[in-house]
Amino acid sequence: MHNTGNRTDAVRLTAVRKVYGRRDNQVVALDDVTTRFGRGTFTAIMGPSGSGKSTLLQCAAG
Ligand SMILES: Nc1ncnc2c1ncn2[C@@H]1O[C@H](COP(=O)(O)OP(=O)(O)OP(=O)(O)O)[C@@H](O)[C@H]1O
Ligand SMILES: [Mg+2]
Numbered sequence: 001m002h003n004t005g006n007r008t009d010a011v012r013l014t015a016v017r018k019v020y021g022r023r024d025n026q027v028v029a030l031d032d033v034t035t036r037f038g039r040g041t042f043t044a045i046m047g048p049s050g051s052g053k054s055t056l057l058q059c060a061a062g
Helices: 054-059
Strands: 009-020 026-038
Touching: 009 054, 026 054
Parallel strands: none
Antiparallel strands: 009 026
């Protein structure tokens, strides 16, 4: 796998997938999300309601 990280990253997300619910009631909130946030940088997470912004931040927070 390609290594997207380096020591200047504050947070790295690699192929993150988050599914709520189970079986016939599943919602795929995040599907293969890979990104990074550099130290000392400012990032705005934007998108329509339900696009997964809060889920992304919850996963990034560990
Ligand atoms: N606890 C949960 N159980 C089931 N589905 C959930 C849960 N939390 C979020 N979801 C679903 O996951 C998807 C992403 O939701 P999320 O709350 O991350 O979106 P959002 O971009 O933060 O939306 P908003 O702008 O309304 O805050 C939506 O389809 C939502 O219905
Ligand atoms: Mg939200």
